[in-house]
Amino acid sequence: MEALSVALLIALGIALIVLEMVVLSFYLIWLGIAFVIVGIISFFYTFGSAYSQLALGAVLAVILLLLFKERAKKYLFRHSPEHEDVFLNEGGEGVVKEGRILYKGTYWDPYPSDLVLPEGQRVKIKRVRGNQVEIEPL
Known part of the structure; x- marks a missing residue:
């Protein structure tokens, strides 16, 4: 299978990020960011097949998930102190x-x-x- 185009990879990444906003699974965003990164890498490096691009995207998504999920959750879901009137x-x-x-x-x-x-x-x-x-x- 021939390599996917840069535009297709970036569009797929952006679509996954937008889908994350609807689904709120907190996993699709990492896959979307990974595919945007693979799209940028594909701009500078020629991949032999789409399988290698998809594999790199999956590996990057797992790495991003492990590195940033807890930090992002703490930042996004921090609790404000209870307010009393x-x-x-x-x-x-x-x-x-x-x-x-x-x-x-x-x-x-x-x-x-x-x-x-x-x-x-x-x-x-x-x-x-x-x-x-x-x-x-x-």
Whole structure:
């Protein structure tokens, strides 16, 4: 079998890289990069057959996989620290409007929910619990 063209090898490599973006297997990218490298090598060196190009591509893919998979995973899938909405638990004052508490531009359900407060009453916010604010009348 005659050697594959440079353009075909590079196109195959790019197609595998694009396919990786769809499939998300984290293996096709290494095969795609390997075929792009084989395409570049084929530009400077004439291979005797397509089998030698495919074999070199497979070997390069395994080497790339072993060398870079863990590093790439650590870089791509690093976890950010958990964020809390700390600004909500600063405390402060809210106003009773329509049976709910207006606090920091948002309406919240009061906690305890059985607390009856008149419209316009100012309340002290102790803390935020989900979609409720723990309050005490001022």
